[in-house]
Amino acid sequence: MPKFEFERGKMVPVPSHSIVPERDVEQAPVLEALHLGIDFGGLKAVDDFNLTIGKTEIAGLIGPNGAGKTTVFNLLTKVYAPTRGTILLNGNDTSGKTVYQVNRMGIARTFQNIRLFNTMTVEDNVKVGLHNTKAYSTLSGILRTPAYWRREAEAHERAMELLHIFGMEGLANHQAGSLPYGAQRRLEIVRALATNPSLLLLDEPAAGMNPSETAELMENIVKIRDTFNIAIMLIEHDMNLVMNICEGICVLNFGKVIAKGTPEEIQSNETVIEAYLGKQKEA
Numbered sequence: 001m002p003k004f005e006f007e008r009g010k011m012v013p014v015p016s017h018s019i020v021p022e023r024d025v026e027q028a029p030v031l032e033a034l035h036l037g038i039d040f041g042g043l044k045a046v047d048d049f050n051l052t053i054g055k056t057e058i059a060g061l062i063g064p065n066g067a068g069k070t071t072v073f074n075l076l077t078k079v080y081a082p083t084r085g086t087i088l089l090n091g092n093d094t095s096g097k098t099v100y101q102v103n104r105m106g107i108a109r110t111f112q113n114i115r116l117f118n119t120m121t122v123e124d125n126v127k128v129g130l131h132n133t134k135a136y137s138t139l140s141g142i143l144r145t146p147a148y149w150r151r152e153a154e155a156h157e158r159a160m161e162l163l164h165i166f167g168m169e170g171l172a173n174h175q176a177g178s179l180p181y182g183a184q185r186r187l188e189i190v191r192a193l194a195t196n197p198s199l200l201l202l203d204e205p206a207a208g209m210n211p212s213e214t215a216e217l218m219e220n221i222v223k224i225r226d227t228f229n230i231a232i233m234l235i236e237h238d239m240n241l242v243m244n245i246c247e248g249i250c251v252l253n254f255g256k257v258i259a260k261g262t263p264e265e266i267q268s269n270e271t272v273i274e275a276y277l278g279k280q281k282e283a
């Protein structure tokens with residue numbers, strides 16, 4: 001039986017290069033990037049980027065330094081407005097949306113360089129994410145009404161549940177900036193999850209982690225997908241992590257997709273080996 005997937009809301013046969021996992025193909029994808037591109041002056045930093053991500057897929061975006069990976073994340077999250085192309089999130093066009101609006105539509109991210117509120121507590125960092133999902137009346141906050149305290153109690157409970165994913169609830173009152181590096185990375189993921197995304201983007205989540213932290217992170221990424229039933233797309237230079245947990249991998253080089261496929265397909269793809277893995281072997 002031919003596989004089917006959605007394109008602009010219509011069922012179409014899955015092209016042979018599709019990497020959406022079997023279990024997701026009959027559900028509308030979480031993300032469709034269609035002919036996406038951005039120019040910086042004369043530089044086509046990303047060009048004709050097409051990608052479909054399944055509802056519960058763990059996808060990898062890899063490529064050599066400067067290939068355009070973070071720029072793709074910046075396009076998906078509306079840090080940059082695309083020069084060309086369309087992004088559909090859960091079938092909804094995100095054209096003209098702001099960073100905040102697209103977050104409320106279901107996309108959350110972490111950054112290559114950790115961006116926590118260092119002087120705030122761990123719990124308050126998570127609450128910043130939670131508050132993104134709720135409309136708070138400034139007046140009820142100022143007047144400290146019963147409704148305000150009820151929402152605060154709910155936020156505390158939810159923050160603790162989320163911190164529990166990484167066993168971090170005991171650190172709730174610590175200052176975020178005082179945490180060890182690995183814990184700060186984990187906290188950034190928790191804060192992103194607090195915004196209740198359907199697609200979580202992780203920009204080099206294993207950067208700076210030691211091998212045992214990376215192994216634990218790999219387990220936790222899969223656990224997050226399974227617990228929240230969401231899609232996760234990650235940029236990562238740690239090939240062991242990518243090849244072990246990503247179901248579909250997209251490879252960029254000089255702003256263009258040079259390959260898409262399963263980890264097995266990517267590892268044996270000559271163009272990828274030449275452009276990326278080959279270079280790594282030489283290094």
Ligand SMILES: Nc1ncnc2c1ncn2[C@@H]1O[C@H](COP(=O)(O)OP(=O)(O)OP(=O)(O)O)[C@@H](O)[C@H]1O
Nearest residue numbers: 040043045063064065066067068069070071072112
């Ligand atoms: N705001 C910008 N203005 C001008 N050029 C930019 C801007 N952002 C990115 N670029 C350029 O676009 C290209 C892609 O950069 P990007 O950071 O997306 O690559 P990357 O694949 O994430 O690299 P790395 O693995 O090193 O993080 C690079 O040539 C970069 O210099």
